[in-house]
Amino acid sequence: MTTEVSERPAPAAADGPAPSMVTGLRSWSIFSIGLGTVAACTIGMFLPLVPEAIGLLGCVMMLALIFLRMPVALAMMIPSLLGLYALRGTMLVESTMATMPYGETATWSLSVIPMFVLMGLLLWKAGLTDSIYSAAQRWLGWVPGGLAVGTNLAGAGLASVSGSSVGMTYTLARIGIPEMLKAGYDKRMAIGAVIVAGLPGQLIPPSIMLVIYAGIAEVPVGPQLMAGIGPGVLVAVMFTIMIVALAIMRPAWSGADTRLAVRSETTWPDRFRSLLPIWPLPVLVALIIWGTLSGTFTATESGASAALLSLLITLWWRRKDGPFRAVADAAVATISSVGAIFFMLIGVEMLSRMMVLTGITNGFSEWVESMDLNRTTFLLMMLVVYIVLGTFLEPLPMLVLTVPILIPTLENLEISLLWFGVFAVFMGELAVVSPPVGILSFIIYSIVKDPEVNGGQRITLGDVFVAAAWFLPMAIIVSLLLIFFPEIATTIPDLTSG
Template sequence: MTATSSAQHDERRQSHDVRERNGGSSSAAVRWLVRFSFAGLVCATTATMFADVSPEQIGAAAIVLLIVLLLGKVPVAIALSVPGIVGLYAMHGEGAIENVLSDVPYNTVASWTLSVLPMFVLMGLLLVKSGISTKVYIAARHWLGWLPGGLAIGTTAAGAGLAAVSGTSLGTTYALARIGIPEMLRAGYHRKLAVGSVAIAGLSGQLIPPSILLVVYAGVAQVAVGPQLIAGIGPGVLLAVCFSLAMLLACIVRPRLVEAREGAAAYGTGNATPLWSQRVRSIVSVWPVPMLVAAVLGGMFAGVTTATEAGALGALGALALTFWYQRGCRPWKVVYDAVAETIEVIGAIFFLLIGALIFSRLLAVTGLARAFSEWVTNTDLSRVEFLVVIAIAYFVMGMFLDPLSMLLLTVPLLLPTVGALEISQLWFGVFAVLLAELAVLTPPVGILAFIIHGITRDSRVNEGHVITLGDIFRAIGWLLPVAFVVVLLLIVFPGISTWLPSLMQ
């Protein structure tokens, strides 16, 4: 019996090894097939550019090559640069390449319009690394926690402020997820309300100055940075207010969303209402930050400072606040980390910009952007129909690209059409940034949803709850219609975005 069992065991083991080898061979074959297909597509599209084709066809082939490179997970900056360089060489030879490579990189980095970027990025990183995130969240919780769903509403308000200061919804989501989700779960909030409020918290902040995405758009579209930043205030505030009202109404209609657990020390759940002294202290701890932002925006709005000067003022103020908040806690370490990260972020942004401008140079030379504009005009698409098409395209691209890459990829192609349809470039910048931010939330590849899902796996965050990716997407799903309403209002009433810039000195 023992010999028979041993023989059967050996036979099963050999069979398992054979299956593993066959499975490994199959997956290796699939990987090589994908690689050869990728290489074949790259070669085919490149060869098309050197064939006897029209300039517009060269531009179309460059776009196909760009899509292939992006699907092949090539870094976006390289995926933008390579088709532009190859297309220009195919059309005009080495002289065109020498011209574009000697002109575009320098003019991109030396652009006065974009010189504000390092200042705003440094300002945001200094404030975030100085520990302001927790202080802002506590202040929002103390003042808004008494409302039904007050913690969720406070999270939205804190997210708008933090994203406006830091310039990134990803960083804001990461910070608030670790602070806000466990706080709401301990208070008895439904897990979907907790993760949903965190997911949408940073969206409005990407429109409220100083917004990195709006600055980048201004640089690509060649519009004034100051008015472009001011144009985002109205839609940003409207979006934050609409999200807050939606959560307030949801908690009133469905009280079980915020049913407090026994012993939950939370605000807005019938427990532990903060004292007025606590509320005042929470405001005192953060008041320099809104004052600094107000000084930066007020200087631009009144025409006292340029955007670059306002950014420098903001960075200087953030440096002073960092030393104040971190007194006795090695503030120089915080400053060093913020400066180092600023260099990394700006280097990545400028690399993307260089690639985008090289690609846009090809679009201009081939006339593809102009041809697209003429096609839209000849098809008699109305302003609203054109914007609906753009919205759909952005949501598709959001499955694969981050907001900055989407803007750099689409704005050079769309600007001629925007002008032909007499759409304000300031308004379109706000519209495009809002769509790009919404796109990273939509399934099946919502980047923010996956970030939150990764954070909620930590037992210190989930408080014993099982939070699935489906829970996060469902939570986002019932809040996204609110954002679509804001997009619709922005289309119907463009003055929401343009009235403040029209008042600037």
């Protein structure tokens, strides 16, 4: 037996190169192409080209560096400094390096960032995630598609705690998908409910992407965060309606036979008891909104008050399970996150300066004016552009690449920069779902391969992409609602400033 096994040719040798060798060659080829693109762009910047061409080469280099897995902040800084040197020489580069890091980050409007980030991380460390999902299940498990609806609304709640679509999706996928599969849900329905639950993640404060956009567009952070509340709630409500409609039209997709059991097993006292562990969440949201709208607090003071209350909640919640360790972990993570955000904002400002000097921003604005586009037609065009960009770019590169170019055009068309921030960030959220990039789709696929999650069902990457495709039309409808009814995003900031 041993001899026969040892003499049998390996399948890889009979069929061709070993898979590891093929993967290695493919990775090396991709790396070589990216490195060659960076080298070509570097050389091209110092050729006698028009400034616009230098700006375009800088953008291509930035994308190539991001493709090569370089940190986004460095991927923006390197081509920006090279472009500034090619355009104006050493003096401009030296002045930029000497003044921009401090000038871009030492502003009062950005002081709200560490407060909101700390608040979210403290509540995350306090362990509110399981409680939010449990409450959503008990209150909504009996309606058509109830577990999926509960997952969707729990995602909106977790968004206000974590501010991270990736972290929230990971949590919901681990908790929600096994529960829905056990209840008889179609696997695509279960996966789709988790995917879209992440879409409000960067709209409901605290939102890191909205903060970064505020830095790029140079708008106040507080009003920008307030602008995300209405659209974030709208996204959650629209997908809830869609899930209920699908469950009514296709009862077999949503475990229809289990709903009566859920209704009979869950009593009203159980429902109300499930609300007790999550009381900090509505209290904090109410504190932030009331304080800002009433003028009692500035945005920074609201964030500081919420962070202080979150600290007290975390110490009490974890009083028997290492409370000070939880606070220390949240503090360290806050320093790391805020440092990364500020470093990124410095890179964005460098890129913006380079783009302005090359004339690309004004050139694009003049081109739009020559086409005689009004607000609606321009935004519909940008909807298509962002959907296309989302098929191969992640949210942050999308914002960095487009917003500095678009700002003059937005001002000429009298489009609110606060409103556009919500629109652009939501389109970026679609990018993390849409294939072939679809980061959230790949994260969920990696999770559902675990037998403890899939319950023995075979779930392919194609199933994940199909699940995402089911819900994308509703996301487009939400985008159109934002375009035609901008008040959804601008009402709360207007009340705040008024």
